[in-house]
Amino acid sequence: GESFLANIQALRILPPTTVRRAVALPAQAEPGKLFLTITYPERVQVTLARVDQEFFSSLDHLLGGNYFASFSPLDYVTAPGPSIPPATLSRLAADLVPVQEHNPVIIFTLRRGVRFHDGVEFTAQDVQFTYEAIMDPRNLSPRRPDYEPVKAVEILDPYRVKITYKRLYSPAFGTWMMGIIPYHRLNREALRREAEARGKDPAHFTLRDSTFNRHPIGTGPFKFVEWKSDEYIHLVRNEDYWEGPPHYKEFFYRIIPDLLSQEMAFYAGSVDAYSAQAHQVARLSQDPRYQHFSGLSYGYTYIGYNMRRELFRDKRVRKALGMAINVEEIIRYLLYNQAERITGPFPKQTEYYNPDVPPLPYDPEGALRLLGEAGWKRNQEGWLEKDGKPFKFTIITNNGNEIRKAIMVIAQNAWRRLGIQVEADSVEWTVFLSKYINKANFDAVILGWSMGIDPDLYQIWHSSQTDPGELNFVGYQNPVADDLIIKIRQEYDRKKQIAYTRKLHEIIYEDQPYTFLYVRKWTALLDRKIVIKRVAPDGSVTYEPIRPTKTGNYRFYFNQWIKLDHVPQFTP
Structure with a gap:
C-alpha cells in the first residue's frame, strides 16, 4: 500500500461538465447525426511517477472493494428519445464515460527544417493527418488496430504533437515509427481537386485512389523518380536531406523474378546486393569477391490449423500432426541447415522467446497413440476414422514459394503414413488471401510471419481478432492467452513483460494451433568494393567496413555507403 501511494505524483479535481457527442449506430442511414448529452460528474485525475497497470485494482482495494463497480455510466448519458435500444445505449455509455481509465501521454518534438521532397516543411499537422488517415474507415488501413488505443492526437505547436491514450499500451513508441504522409498533398480538399481533374466522383474518392500511391513523396534521403511495374523502382538522392545527402546519386531496386537470373546479374556486376538462397550460402560466403552478412530472420514458418473445423478442435490431434513431421530433415536437406527449430510465436533471438520450451519430437508412433486417444482408429483399409467419418482434409499454400510447396508434400506424405487422407493444393497469392485466408476458408495452411522486435501479438493471437480479414485466421481462442496478451501490451516493466511472454509461449505451444x-x-x-565513407568536419575522408547492428541490420548506414573502384584493405 505504501509503495502504491508513493507512486502518486499529483492529484487534480476535474469540475463537472456537460458535452454533446455525435455517435454512429450500425443501422443509421446517416452515421454521426445522433447526439448524446453527457453530464460528467467531478472526476479525479491522478498523475503517476511510473506506469502501474494494477493501479486501479490497488485503489479499489484501498477504498473497500467494488468501489468502481458501484458507478453506472448510463446514469450520466441522456439520449434524445427512445430511438436507441437500451443495450446499445449502455454500451455507448461505457465507452463515453469510463469509470476508470489509464491515459499515458507521449509528446513528440519534431526536428525543425525537415522538408518533404517538394520543399514543403514537415510539421505536426502531417503527424496528426497520418493518424486520422489510418483511422478513417474509408481508407481500409490494416494498421488501424495499432492506433485504436489512441484517445486523442493534439497539435501543441508546429513542432510538437501530443498523443494521449485511453488505456495502457506499451507498443506505443514503435507504432509511431510509421511513415508520415503529407497533409498538403492528401487532405480532403487536395483529394477533391484530384478527383475532379481525373473525372472521378469526389464523394467516393479516397486516399487509396490517389496517384500519390504510384508517385509518392516523403522526407527521406532518396526521392522517387519512377516505378516500372515488375521491372524496377528508380530513386535519386535528396540533396536537401536533413542529415546530409547520401553518397549514392541514384538507387535502382530491380525486380528479377527468376532466381537464376538474379544470380547471374549479381555475378555480372549489374546488381550490387544479393540475398543468397540456402543452397548457395556455403559456396558464395567463401567467395573472396563478396562480403557477406547473415543471421536469424525475425519470423518463422508454420503449419496453421483452422480450429473452427471439427477435425482440429482437439489439441491432441494438432500435436499428433506436428509429431508426424520430421522438421530436422526439412532443415538439413531442404534448407541446407540454413534454419533453426522454433517452438513458439516470438522471434527466437529476442528475450521474449522461451528457450526452455522443447521442440515437438519426431515420433510417428507417439502421434498415432495420441490420435487413438482422441478416438481415431484405423479401418480395414488402413485409413483413420472416427464415428464412421474418415480423417480427411486439404492443406494449401501459396504459389511462388517452392520451399513451402516442398514442405506441403512432405507433410502430406507423413500424415498419409498415419492413415490420414490429405489433399494438397497451391494457389496464386491474391486468390490465396482473398478466397481462403481472409475468409478462413481452409483446413490447414503453410505460411510464415515476418516479425518485429515488439512482443505485442494481439492481432495474431487474441480471440477478438478472428473475424474475416483479421490475422487470427486459424480461430485460436484461449481466455488465459487473451489475458496474457493484454497484460503484455499494457506492461511497461521489461522483466514482467518477459515473464508474461514466456508464459504465453508455453500456453500456445501446449495448444499447438x-x-x-x-x-x-x-x-x-x-x-x-562497397564500404562506409565518413567525412569529418575538416573534410578529411576515412573508409570503414560495413558492419551489421545488433538486430542484424547491415543497411543501417546505407546513406554513407559508396562503391570504390578497388577492394580496400582493412586491418582487424
Whole structure:
C-alpha cells in the first residue's frame, strides 16, 4: 500500500461538465447525426511517477472493494428519445464515460527544417493527418488496430504533437515509427481537386485512389523518380536531406523474378546486393569477391490449423500432426541447415522467446497413440476414422514459394503414413488471401510471419481478432492467452513483460494451433568494393567496413555507403 501511494505524483479535481457527442449506430442511414448529452460528474485525475497497470485494482482495494463497480455510466448519458435500444445505449455509455481509465501521454518534438521532397516543411499537422488517415474507415488501413488505443492526437505547436491514450499500451513508441504522409498533398480538399481533374466522383474518392500511391513523396534521403511495374523502382538522392545527402546519386531496386537470373546479374556486376538462397550460402560466403552478412530472420514458418473445423478442435490431434513431421530433415536437406527449430510465436533471438520450451519430437508412433486417444482408429483399409467419418482434409499454400510447396508434400506424405487422407493444393497469392485466408476458408495452411522486435501479438493471437480479414485466421481462442496478451501490451516493466511472454509461449505451444517449423537464416552478399565513407568536419575522408547492428541490420548506414573502384584493405 505504501509503495502504491508513493507512486502518486499529483492529484487534480476535474469540475463537472456537460458535452454533446455525435455517435454512429450500425443501422443509421446517416452515421454521426445522433447526439448524446453527457453530464460528467467531478472526476479525479491522478498523475503517476511510473506506469502501474494494477493501479486501479490497488485503489479499489484501498477504498473497500467494488468501489468502481458501484458507478453506472448510463446514469450520466441522456439520449434524445427512445430511438436507441437500451443495450446499445449502455454500451455507448461505457465507452463515453469510463469509470476508470489509464491515459499515458507521449509528446513528440519534431526536428525543425525537415522538408518533404517538394520543399514543403514537415510539421505536426502531417503527424496528426497520418493518424486520422489510418483511422478513417474509408481508407481500409490494416494498421488501424495499432492506433485504436489512441484517445486523442493534439497539435501543441508546429513542432510538437501530443498523443494521449485511453488505456495502457506499451507498443506505443514503435507504432509511431510509421511513415508520415503529407497533409498538403492528401487532405480532403487536395483529394477533391484530384478527383475532379481525373473525372472521378469526389464523394467516393479516397486516399487509396490517389496517384500519390504510384508517385509518392516523403522526407527521406532518396526521392522517387519512377516505378516500372515488375521491372524496377528508380530513386535519386535528396540533396536537401536533413542529415546530409547520401553518397549514392541514384538507387535502382530491380525486380528479377527468376532466381537464376538474379544470380547471374549479381555475378555480372549489374546488381550490387544479393540475398543468397540456402543452397548457395556455403559456396558464395567463401567467395573472396563478396562480403557477406547473415543471421536469424525475425519470423518463422508454420503449419496453421483452422480450429473452427471439427477435425482440429482437439489439441491432441494438432500435436499428433506436428509429431508426424520430421522438421530436422526439412532443415538439413531442404534448407541446407540454413534454419533453426522454433517452438513458439516470438522471434527466437529476442528475450521474449522461451528457450526452455522443447521442440515437438519426431515420433510417428507417439502421434498415432495420441490420435487413438482422441478416438481415431484405423479401418480395414488402413485409413483413420472416427464415428464412421474418415480423417480427411486439404492443406494449401501459396504459389511462388517452392520451399513451402516442398514442405506441403512432405507433410502430406507423413500424415498419409498415419492413415490420414490429405489433399494438397497451391494457389496464386491474391486468390490465396482473398478466397481462403481472409475468409478462413481452409483446413490447414503453410505460411510464415515476418516479425518485429515488439512482443505485442494481439492481432495474431487474441480471440477478438478472428473475424474475416483479421490475422487470427486459424480461430485460436484461449481466455488465459487473451489475458496474457493484454497484460503484455499494457506492461511497461521489461522483466514482467518477459515473464508474461514466456508464459504465453508455453500456453500456445501446449495448444499447438500451429505446428511451429523453423526460423530461416538469411545471408546477404555485397560487392567487396562497397564500404562506409565518413567525412569529418575538416573534410578529411576515412573508409570503414560495413558492419551489421545488433538486430542484424547491415543497411543501417546505407546513406554513407559508396562503391570504390578497388577492394580496400582493412586491418582487424
